[in-house]
Amino acid sequence: MGPLMHGHDWAATPLGPMEGWPQDLRATVRLMLRSRQAMFIGWGPDVTFLYNDAYLNILGPRHPQALGRPMSEVWPDAWPQVRDLVRRVYDGEPLLQEDLRIPLVRHGVAEDCYFTFSYTPIADEAGRTGGFLCIVAETTSAVERVRAEAEVRRANERLRAEGERLRALFRQAPGFMYVWRGPDHVFEMANDAYFDLIGRRDIIGKPAREALPEIVGQGFFELADQVYAAGEPFVGEGMPARIARRPGAPLEERFVTFVLQPIRDEQGQVMGLFVQGSDVTGMKRTEEALRESQQRLHIAQDAGGIGTFELRADGMLAVSPEFCRLWGIGERPLVRLEELVALIHPDDRPNLNTLRPGQVPTDGLGYVEYRINRPDSGAERWIARRAQAVTGGRDGEGTRILGACYDITDRKCAEDALRALNATLEQRVAERTADRDRMWRLSTDVMLVARFDGTMTAVNPAWTTLLGWDEAELQNADFLKFIHPADRAATVAEVGRLKSGLTTLRFENRYRHKDGSYRWISWTAVPDDRFIHAVGRDVTARKDSEAALRRAEDQLRQAQKMEAIGQLTGGVAHDFNNLLQALSSCLTMIGRRSAEPKLAPLLEAGMQAVDRGAKLVQQLMGFARRNSLRPEPIDVRDRVLGMAGLLERAMRADIRLETRFAPGLRPIEADPTQFELALINMAVNARDAMPEGGTLSIEAENLTLGPGDAPGLNGAGLEGQFLRLTVADTGTGMAPEVAAKAFDPFFTTKEVGKGSGLGLAQVYGLARQAGGTVWIESRPGEGTRIVLLLRATARVPRAPAVSADVSADVAGPFITGARVLMVEDDPVVASSVASALEESGWTVLRAGSADEALPLLAGDERIDLLFSDVVMPGRLSGIDLSREAAILRPGLPVVLTTGYSEDVARTEGIAVLSKPYRIDTLLQALHKAVGKVRG
DSSP, X not given: OHHHHHHSOGGGSTTOOGGGSOHHHHHHHHHHHHOSSOEEEEEXXXXXXXXXXXXXXXXGGGTTTTTTSBHHXXXXXXXXXXXXXXXXXXXXXXXXXXXXXXXXXXXXXXXEEEEEEEEEEEEOTTSSEEEEEEEEEEOHHHHHHHHHHHHHHHHHHHHHHHHHXXXXXXXXXXXXXXXXXXXXXXXXXXXXXXXXXXXXXXXXXXXXXXXXXXXXTSSXXXXXXXXXXXXXXXXXXXXXXXXXXXXXXXXXXXXXXXXXXXXXXXXSOEEEEEEEEEEOHHHHHHHHHHHHHHHHHHHHXXXXXXXXXEEOTTSEEEEOHHHHHHHTOOOOSEEEHXXXXXXXXXXXXXXXXXXXXXXXXXXXXXXXXXXXXXXXXXXXXXXXXXXXXXXXXXXXXXXXXXXXXXXXXXHHHHHHHHHHHHHTHHHHHHHHHHHHHHHHHHOSSEEEEEETTSBEEEEOTHHHHHHOOOHHHHTTOBGGGGBOGGGHHHHHHHHHHHHTTOOEEEEEEEEEOTTSOEEEXXXXXXXXXXXXXXXXXXXXXXXXXXXXXXXXXXXXXXXXHHHHHHHHHHHHHHHHHHHHHHHHHHHHHHHHHOXXXXXXXXXXXXXXXXXXXXXXXXXXXXXXXXXXXXXXXXXXXXXXXXXXXXXXXXXXXXXXXXXXXXXXXXXEEXXXXXXXXXXXXXXXXXXXXXXXXXXXXXXXXXXEEOTTOOOSTTOTTOOEEEEXXXXXXXXXXXXXXXXXXXXXXXXXXXXXXXXXXXXXXXXXXHHHHTTOEEEEXXXXXXXXXXXXXXXXXXXXXXOOOOXXXXXXXXXXXXXXXXEEEEEXXXXXXXXXXXXXXXXXXXXXXXXXXXXXXXXXXXXXXXXXXXXXXXXXXXXXXXXXXXXXXXXXXXXXOEEEEESSOTHHHHTTTOEEEESSOOHHHHHHHHHHHHHHHHO
C-alpha cells in the first residue's frame, strides 16, 4: 500500500498533500503500513479513510477506490453502526469493541461479519483529536465457532431432553417394552409395564434365561433365537406364558401379544432385539367369559325353548336351531318370512303386526301371541313373539329387527282352565268352606284363631273334648291364662316370633285341663296381618313315654355304675381278705411259739383288729353281693319290732321312733344279719341327720309291680310281688348331688373318723341280693326317705336254727399226722397257713394253682385231705379242682376257702371256710372232714 499511498492525489482530498499532514498522522501512517495487523486511519471531519495491506482482505472489492474516501462512503452499510463510535473517539475516548456484527457484501454476497475494533485517538498539531487509528481483527470465524459450539450444546441439550422424554415415554408406555443385546438376549433396559408383568426382579445385565428361569421351555426364548438368527421380526398374538411374579410364588398364566424386532448395527448385523407388546390377559379372559356367556345363553335358550331371529333386508330371517324346533321346520340358518307367515293360524293373521324387510312398523313391534300349525306334526301350538328395532347396526347397517319366540301353549291351556275354574268359583268356595267347617268341628286336634295379644277369637269343639272347656269359656279369653306357669315365658317369645312373620312348627307347652291337670300340646301356627291361626295336637302320652324313657336310662346308668363299683369293691375285699388271713395266721403262730405273758394282750388286740377288718370286708362284700350269705324267709314286722329296743338305744333321747306296718305283709328272703345291719346303718345315718332331734319312722307295705312299672331309681325291669320298706327322718336332707353318690362305697359327708362311707353301700348290697332295689328321696331341709324294694317270698319264716358252720366245735382231740394238699395262689397266705398246720402235726403239700395240684392228685403219694382256695388264676377254680379230685381219688375229703360267697361251694355239698379264718377254726374243719371219712 506504500506506493499506492505515495502515488495517490491527496491534494484532491480534504487531507491535502502528504507533506502538509501533521507529524503524528505521518508517524501513525508509517506504523500502519509496516504492520501486518489490519489497520485503518480515519482523519478529519470527513473521516478520510486510509488503510494498510493487511486490511485489504477485509475491504475486498472496495479496494482501491476506498483510499482517501470518507469512511461513510467506504462502508455505507456499516456506517450507521459505527458513526456514534467514531464521534466518541473524536471526543478523545479510546474504545475497544469486540465481536461487533457488521453486515457486509463481500464478493457479491451479503453476509454477517464480526470484528473487534480498537480505536486510538490521534492528536493534530493543535493537540486536539484530528482522527484515530483503528486496529481491526476480524472475529467472524471465532464468533461462528463459538456460535457453532453453543448450537452444538443446545442441540445436545435438546437431544438429552428428547432422550429423557423418550425414556419417560419408554418407561410410562402402557405396553411392555424391553431391549435384549447379543445372542444370549441380555436385558439392557425394560419399562415399568414389563416389570408389572413379570414382577419386580433384578434382570438388567442378565441373560434372559437366567433372569426368567420359569419361562425356559415355554417357546419364547426359542422364538427369540430364531428372530436373532434370521433377522426377521415375529408377531405373537395372545400367546400364553406362565410367570412367577414373586420368588417362590406359583406360576400364573398370562396372555401376551408382542413383536420381536431385530436391532442392527452400522453394518446391518443383528446386535439385539427390541420387544414391544401388551398383557392381554384381561381381554383374553373377557373373550373366554363372553364365549362361555354365549354358550350359557344358547343352553338357556335351548332349555327354555326360546328361539331367536333377525329379519334381514332381503326378507330372510336368520334363525337359531331352537327357533326351527319351535316352528316344526327343518333346522337351517335362514328361513323366508313368507314361509313362516303361512304357518300362522288364519284367525290370528289380522292381529299380527307383520314384519317387513327394511321397514319398522309405525305402531311398534313389542309383544304378540298367535297360533301356528307345525308342519312336522300338524299340531297347533301357541307362540309368543317379542321383537324390537335396533338402530346403528353392524358394518354400517341401518335399523335391524331382532326378536325371540317361545311356546306358551301350556300357559294358554292353564288360562283356559282358570277361566273354567272361575266360572264355578262360587260353588267351589261354598264346598271348600263346608269342608273346612267339617274339619273344624270333627278334628281331634285343637284349633284356634287368636290375636297377637293372646285373645282367642275362635276355638273348635276339640277344646272341650281334650281340655274340658266350653267354647263360651274360651271365647275372648287370654290363652296365656290356661298355660302352665313354667311355659308362659317361652310361649310369649313364640308369639313374638309369629308377630314378626315367622312360622311355628312343633312348639310344645302345657295347657290346664278344667279338672286342674295339664296336657302337653304340640303347636303348628302361622300368622297373618291380624291373627294367629294354630293347630295343636295332644302329645301328653309321648311326653310321658319320653319321661319314662329318661328315668329308665337314668336307672340303667345308675345300675351300671353301681355294678362297676361292686365289681371293683369285691375285688378289693377279696385281696384284703387274703391280707387279713395272713395276719391272722401269723398272729396265731406268734402266740403258739411265744410263752411271753406280755405278748398275750398285744396278740389279742391284733386278732381283734383282724376281726374288725373282717367285718369291714363283710360290709364291702355285702355291697358287692359277694359275702357269705344265709338267706332265709324273714317276717319284716317281727324282725323290726324285735330290734326296736336296739334301734332306740342307737338313737338319742330327742329322737322319736315310729313304726307303721300294713296288714298282711308278705315275707322277704334275705340274710337276717345283713337285714338287721342295714336297718342299724339307716337308723344311725338318720340320727346323725337330725342334730336338733326329730322323728325316725319305719314303714312297710306290700307292692305288686306289673310290666312297665318302675318305681324309683334302679327299679326298671322289676315285676311281681314286693315289700316296700321305707326308713324316713325329719333331718337336714340331702342335696341332689349328694344323694346321687350316697350309695357309693367310702362316700361320706361326715367328719374324719365318724363314718366309713360303707353304711348305705351295705344297704344297697342287701337290696340287690334280696332281688330288689333301693333309692333315696330327699331335699335339703325336708328330711330323707330311703325306700327299699325287697322281693317277697312264698316261704314261711321260721325260728332261727343252730348254725351248721364248719367252724362249730368238734368233740375230741385234733387229728395229727395226716397229709393235706393245700392249694393257695397267695404265697403269703400259703406260707403262714402251712406253717401253722405243720406245727399242729399235719404234713402239708403245697400247690399254687389247680393246674399244679392235678399232677399231685394223679400221683401215688398219700393225700388225706384237699384244702383249696376257690378263686385262683388259671383255667380251673377250687370247685373245678374238687370235681377232678373226686374222679382221681374217690372219697378224698375236701375243704374249700374263699373270700367270696360260700353258696357256690355249698351247692356241691362241700364245707367252706370264709376268709379270714382263725387257725383253730381251720383245724376244726379239717378234723371234721377227715373224721367223717375215717368214721
